Amino acid sequence: MTASIRTLLGATALCATGMAAAAETTxxxxxxxxxxxxxxxxxxxxxxxxxxxxxxxxxxxxxxxxRQRVTQDIATKGGQFDVMTIGTYEVPIWAKQDWLEPLxxxxxxxxxxxxxxxxxxxxxxxxxLYAAPFYGESSMVMYxxxxxxxxxxxxxxxxxxxxxxxxxxxxxxxxxGIYGICLRGKAGWGENMAFLTAAANSxxxxxxxxxxxxxxxxxxxxxTLTTYLDLMGKYGPPGASSNGFNENLALFQSGxxxxxxxxxxxxxxxTNPNDSTVxxxxxxxxxxxxxxxxxxxWLWAWTLGxxxxxxxxxxAKTFIExxxxxxxxxxxxxxxxxxxxxxxxxxxxxxxxxxLEAAPFAExxxxxxxxxxxxxxxxxPVPYTGVQFVAIPEFxxxxxxxxxxxxxxxxxxxxxxxALQNAQTLTEREMxxxxxxx
Amino acid sequence: xxxxxxxxxxxxxxVIAWGVGILIFFPILWTILTSFKTExxxxxxxxxxxxxxxxxxxxxTVQERSNYFRHFWNSVVISVGSTLIGLxxxxxxxxxxxxxxGKRTKDVLMWMLSTKMLPPVxxxxxxxxxxxxxxxxxxxxxxxxxxxMINLPIIIWMLxxxxxxxxNDILEAARMDGAGLRDEVVxxxxxxxxxxxxxxxxxxxxxxxxxxxxxxxxxxxxxxxxTAFIASYSSPEGLFYAKLSAASxxxxxxxxxxxxxxQKQLVRGLxxxxxx
Numbered sequence: 001m002t003a004s005i006r007t008l009l010g011a012t013a014l015c016a017t018g019m020a021a022a023a024e025t026t027x028x029x030x031x032x033x034x035x036x037x038x039x040x041x042x043x044x045x046x047x048x049x050x051x052x053x054x055x056x057x058x059x060x061x062x063x064x065x066x067r068q069r070v071t072q073d074i075a076t077k078g079g080q081f082d083v084m085t086i087g088t089y090e091v092p093i094w095a096k097q098d099w100l101e102p103l104x105x106x107x108x109x110x111x112x113x114x115x116x117x118x119x120x121x122x123x124x125x126x127x128x129l130y131a132a133p134f135y136g137e138s139s140m141v142m143y144x145x146x147x148x149x150x151x152x153x154x155x156x157x158x159x160x161x162x163x164x165x166x167x168x169x170x171x172x173x174x175x176x177g178i179y180g181i182c183l184r185g186k187a188g189w190g191e192n193m194a195f196l197t198a199a200a201n202s203x204x205x206x207x208x209x210x211x212x213x214x215x216x217x218x219x220x221x222x223x224t225l226t227t228y229l230d231l232m233g234k235y236g237p238p239g240a241s242s243n244g245f246n247e248n249l250a251l252f253q254s255g256x257x258x259x260x261x262x263x264x265x266x267x268x269x270x271t272n273p274n275d276s277t278v279x280x281x282x283x284x285x286x287x288x289x290x291x292x293x294x295x296x297x298w299l300w301a302w303t304l305g306x307x308x309x310x311x312x313x314x315x316a317k318t319f320i321e322x323x324x325x326x327x328x329x330x331x332x333x334x335x336x337x338x339x340x341x342x343x344x345x346x347x348x349x350x351x352x353x354x355x356l357e358a359a360p361f362a363e364x365x366x367x368x369x370x371x372x373x374x375x376x377x378x379x380x381p382v383p384y385t386g387v388q389f390v391a392i393p394e395f396x397x398x399x400x401x402x403x404x405x406x407x408x409x410x411x412x413x414x415x416x417x418x419a420l421q422n423a424q425t426l427t428e429r430e431m432x433x434x435x436x437x438x
Numbered sequence: 439x440x441x442x443x444x445x446x447x448x449x450x451x452x453v454i455a456w457g458v459g460i461l462i463f464f465p466i467l468w469t470i471l472t473s474f475k476t477e478x479x480x481x482x483x484x485x486x487x488x489x490x491x492x493x494x495x496x497x498x499t500v501q502e503r504s505n506y507f508r509h510f511w512n513s514v515v516i517s518v519g520s521t522l523i524g525l526x527x528x529x530x531x532x533x534x535x536x537x538x539x540g541k542r543t544k545d546v547l548m549w550m551l552s553t554k555m556l557p558p559v560x561x562x563x564x565x566x567x568x569x570x571x572x573x574x575x576x577x578x579x580x581x582x583x584x585x586x587m588i589n590l591p592i593i594i595w596m597l598x599x600x601x602x603x604x605x606n607d608i609l610e611a612a613r614m615d616g617a618g619l620r621d622e623v624v625x626x627x628x629x630x631x632x633x634x635x636x637x638x639x640x641x642x643x644x645x646x647x648x649x650x651x652x653x654x655x656x657x658x659x660x661x662x663x664x665t666a667f668i669a670s671y672s673s674p675e676g677l678f679y680a681k682l683s684a685a686s687x688x689x690x691x692x693x694x695x696x697x698x699x700x701q702k703q704l705v706r707g708l709x710x711x712x713x714x
């Protein structure tokens with residue numbers, strides 16, 4: 001009898017253990033290595049405390065490796081990840097392929113209507129959100145207030161390209177190792193072409209007309225490229241054709257750039273006195289325009305999406321709701337201060353006086369993000385979405401190939417005309433191959 | 439006079455050898471130095487050599503952020519496992535080709551080597567699909583299998599070269615004394631080929647330890663080795679050189695120490711038969 005009871009109890013215990021194990025869901029999250037994402041990993045204990053039945057596994061990768069890795073997995077339905085960190089470039093393309101689970105049925109507490117409209121627009125298809133933004137960024141002008149003052153100049157809040165050229169000239173002092181302007185020169189669709197495509201929008205240029213015909217043979221693209229080459233040739237640092245975000249960050253932080261037009265996320269780096277020698281001398285302005293109604297700033301967000309076919313869509317959605325919620329922002333503020341909350345996703349953040357006080361660049365970040373419209377990015381109409389990219393699968397390859405031409409022009413290996421002609425030829429070839437044009 | 443020339447030449451050779459050695463070792467030295475700097479010092483211009491504030495902060499950050507020992511253990515299992523399985527296949531294959539060559543042996547050897555000439559990315563998608571269907575994605579078993587296959591041609595080629603140096607007469611003598619095939623290989627051939635085998639094993643472990651393409655593409659969270667651990671510290675937005683250097687130093691330290699202690703065997707094996 002005793003033996004039977006023991007057996008029964010043992011079996012019950014085993015069943016209970018088995019059920020507990022079965023009830024536990026493990027989410028594998030692919031994410032990019034940046035400060036905000038790493039901070040989220042550190043704070044994930046809050047999520048697992050609230051959801052003890054969900055275990056989190058992290059795969060952190062560099063941006064380009066991550067992009068290749070998650071694309072390969074989702075295209076082959078490998079099922080390695082339950083939550084993927086993807087950019088605003090991937091979301092509309094993947095959603096159209098039915099590769100992403102729609103994020104419908106989010107709770108009222110989540111308040112999806114609070115997501116910045118420009119960001120939400122780029123992540124939605126027919127009004128349905130396919131990924132939730134974790135942090136967003138635009139681009140803006142970061143400049144040295146002390147050098148501008150020394151030159152007797154003042155940077156307008158919304159400068160034109162002429163203002164930028166004058167300021168760059170005034171701040172350049174090669175003998176002191178100070179270059180008036182630092183811009184991206186390294187080839188790549190997410191490198192120099194992010195800057196140049198956004199800048200081209202402000203000059204009235206566009207990648208394609210409404211019939212998908214490449215537009216590099218237009219006067220607007222010529223103006224864009226010659227303005228860029230002139231600025232960098234006269235006032236830029238040497239070897240600029242190999243400078244990307246990090247190289248320019250290092251130059252600006254060490255006091256070698258008068259001005260830097262790049263991601264708004266850089267604002268927190270250049271104003272951090274631990275890393276920057278010019279932390280207390282940095283001013284901010286909107287990206288320049290040419291009076292045509294569009295500014296030369298981009299719009300980007302790192303978002304969290306759920307690959308179609310995951311074993312745990314509900315747990316993944318629960319996690320995404322936690323990571324992109326207003327409560328998460330409050331959690332970061334409580335643990336690490338308001339200056340460290342992931343920016344650029346929620347309207348309410350920019351109405352929070354504590355945040356506005358802690359982040360002096362917040363207002364300019366919001367204005368920059370509001371100045372970019374991914375669904376209507378250019379002066380003339382275009383058949384694509386995306387401000388600094390064209391949301392078609394072919395763009396990664398074409399964008400990088402065109403970027404190589406423009407980088408070569410910056411290095412002085414070819415002229416601006418040659419670079420534009422080569423860009424036109426190669427883009428036409430790829431668009432024909434893709435079946436967009438005949 | 440002749441002696442003076444010889445001494446001069448020796449001195450010159452020594453200087454050149456040291457120069458080349460330092461040149462080759464410099465990136466590793468710079469990585470190690472950078473790992474003890476702050477992020478701001480890591481990008482200082484002009485570069486700081488030794489006059490910086492030495493800190494262990496990067497190592498602490500890396501240890502807090504990542505599970506080093508899980509990645510380390512995966513690296514050990516994958517590199518040692520693939521080497522041992524590769525050796526078990528390669529010894530009989532190399533024996534057959536060295537001592538019982540057929541008409542097509544040379545062609546077979548060349549064909550095996552030709553598999554190394556295909557860019558790995560060319561077979562990535564088919565292999566990924568096979569792994570997905572077999573449930574081998576993100577498993578150490580899958581990685582051991584793929585690294586064994588990748589390094590097998592090198593192991594067979596190296597062992598074949600070493601075995602060819604062993605006179606066939608010795609094996610024949612063993613056979614005449616009544617040794618069977620197993621005894622011939624285990625008790626006669628292998629003891630004579632120990633230096634070559636040791637260097638083959640070491641080289642293969644190093645190759646498997648450093649392999650980054652397949653280990654990054656076929657793993658996620660569970661089977662990721664130290665190559666994935668390093669990759670997680672690179673970032674296109676933000677300063678990362680000091681932390682990346684700390685992660686790299688931690689990843690290469692075990693193999694560097696192993697190489698240091700076994701350098702005699704490595705050199706002996708690699709130069710085995712080079713000078714007659």
